[in-house]
Amino acid sequence: MTATHARPQAKAGGGSVVRDVLTLMVLPVPLLAAALPVAFAGGGTRRWFGGRGGENQRAEAQAAKDAAAAAFVELDSAQRDLLISIETITAVDSTSRARQAVEGFAALGRRIDEVSHGYITAVDAHDLDRDGLEPAVAARALTELTKAKDELVRVKAELDRFAQGLGPLLGSAETQLARLAPAVERARQALLGASNSLDAVRASGMRADDLAARLAALAPELTRLNQGAGRHGVPETLQRADQVLREAEALRTEADRLPERAAEIDRRLVSLRTRAQALTTRAGSVEPVLSELRRRFSAACWQDLQPVPEQATVNIRRAEEKIAEASKARDEQRWADATALLSTVRALLNATDEAVSAAGDRLQRLDAVAKDPQQEIQRTRFAIRDAQRLAMAGRNTPDPRHALPLDDAVSRLDRSVAGLEGRHPDYWHFLIETEAVRRSVARVVSDIREERGAGA
Template identity: 75%
Template sequence: MNRQADTARERDVTATHARPYSRAGAIVPEAGAGTGARTGTRSAGARQALADTLALVALPLALGAALLPGAFAGGGTRRWFGGRGESVRADAQAAKDAAAAAFYELDTAQRDLRISIETITAVDSSPRARKAVDDFAALGRRIDEVSNDYITAVDAHDLDRDDLDASVASRARGELTKAKDDLVRVKGELDRFEQSLGPLLSTAETQLARLAPAVERARQALLAASTALDSVRASGLRADDLAARLAALAPELTKLNQGAGQHGVPETLERAGRVLREAEGVRAEAERLPERAAEIDRRLVTLRTRAQALTTRAGTVDPVLSELRRRFAAACWQDLQQVPDQALVNVRQAEEKLKEAAAARDEQRWADATSRLSTVRALLNATDEAVSAAGDRLQRLNAVAKDPQQEIQRTRFAIRDAQRLAMAGRSTPDPRHAAPLDDAVARLERAIATLEGRHPDYWHFLTETEQVRQTAARVVAQIREERGHGA
């Protein structure tokens, strides 16, 4: 209540209880009071004495009314001073101050925690994050409840009133103390809830800390890619495919500029990473493009030269086949019959692909040019192997026909080396090792037997001895692996 309003009202009350005075201090009779009749029965001296006495009494009352506003209230309410009354008022005020402090602390903590919740929801949409939001909302409802109780208690009691009764002050102290206790209790719940948010908040803050640098790196990568592409074009290379890839990133850049508030932090981080990778890829390819063009030019020249050389070498296969037919059994050369014709076919296909690669290079279709050159290389490799196989076959057959013992001893040495390793540190070999080695020995003996006769199949003999040596090598590798694991 307003102190000035109280004072004004108390002055009005005082005026209704105090009679007006004359300058001599006598009471001025009020109209219609009937004082004249009573005055007429008294002597003049008695009347004077009564007037003097009343004047002495009325003067302090009038002074008190002026000096102590609110001394009397309507209905005769009594004002209290000092002693226990002031102590109760002070206790009530202290309870009010404590409740106000608790309210301020709770409000501040709620505001701070709301920022944490907003940080989490901006980053995390997991069930755990959604539960945190629901729990915070439930806490908010309890905070509103105790806050309303506090505000009601404060509004219900004006502790600054001059006519505050001691019982009212005591009741105010109790209500305000309860409001403070409720505020403190809910503040404790809020603090415990805040502690439980630690892992979620830490993850969210980490992602938010990554957000701005990630977006900036993506923007810088796009700028670098654009600069590299401009440089390449200035050198006369179109790089249309790279330009198309860079243009496809424009919508992604727009979304990055719109920010995480519209698209979400996780999505923005993912987008920034994708833009970064794509832009860096475009930049790297643009920077390599001049070198790539030069490399394609070199490969075109090299593969043309190689195709021409293979055409010449393919012409030497027929004389080799003729000698094979004349000196060795049919089984030694039948699989080589198609080599000359296939070589010519492969070379023609290679030359056609070379023309296609050259056209793609002129049109700056780099991927197509590279693909065609890879096909050319594969065709020429296959042709080279086939042409070389005919000459190698004749050389090996000549060697074994002249001295088969060299091949036999080489194969037996491989078997004995594997057998010694299998027996090392053992009295009997492991059946897993002994069986394939015994089979290899028998296979070698059968191969040697095929050399007897008028037209031995030397190619079959060479194939068998090669496979026997491969068997011995597998056993050796198996033994060493097993002993290596056992060490």
């Protein structure tokens, strides 16, 4: 074939190479790699031109072309891998750092487009397989293809450095994505468990309407979980899955405990009814106790107890009414109402018990101090002396912060003892005062020990 006839064929071959490269740019990476040997092998049998030196120049140019093609493939593959990383980050992270990463990748993409265009232009400009390739043309092809390869390699290095900088962001994103599927599945299983527990409870005859309403309220959340992170975002989906898990587990626990809760309410109803009946009997003994106090002691010793019988009657009646309401709530399976009512009953009975007991305790204590006030006096004096010895331990003079309240305690005790003289002593005031003196002395002792402990 003459040179004149060979020229059109060479042009066609050059255009074919450009189309091959452009086609390969949109192929998946494995197909691109498989296609390269065909795309860049050239077309037709090479012919000798210009002697062995010319053929060597053709070979060098071809080697440069192959090296540029390899660099192009590596850059394309790295860009595709980095795109996956960027998509992973943006699916999870909406912070400014993630936005900066996207902007940086876009800038690199423009740089990649630029060097890729230079590479394709260099390949398209030189048909290294045509007959009669001039040495100067081969040398120019070598230069341009080598430059294109170097640019591709340089941008690939920039891409690699950028990818390394994404390590923390990508690691965090991958961690969240790894949590996503298990978290959603746990939430689904928790909802299923809550539903099964609720069904079992209802099968036993309990309505559990409040639990059923709470479970129904979680249905929209399950729908959103099923729609996936692609629609609602990974962080939001993870948060939703955790919330559904917690609420579903709480529902299941309450449903499982419902039979036990009902039995507990039944036991408390019986117990509180019995206690109310017993308090009714005990409250009847308060009036005789008050009569004894009024007969033997001054008014100051019992006046505060006068309302106890009437208040006990009122409290017990209210407690019995609340018990009836709690029983009705239990029959209607209003568990929270029943529990609250029983707590009110317990508080009423506790207050009544304390008031009724206080009357009997008052008479007992007044009896004891009236027979022998010295026991209370000596008990209080011992507490004061013990505190005085502690205040003087290791000192020649006591600290005024300790001495003053102890001296005041001695004076208060003396005044209380003096108050017992007369025809109708106020024994109750005496008992209150001696208790107050002992509390004051105990505070001084505590202060001394704390100070010495801190200085040790």
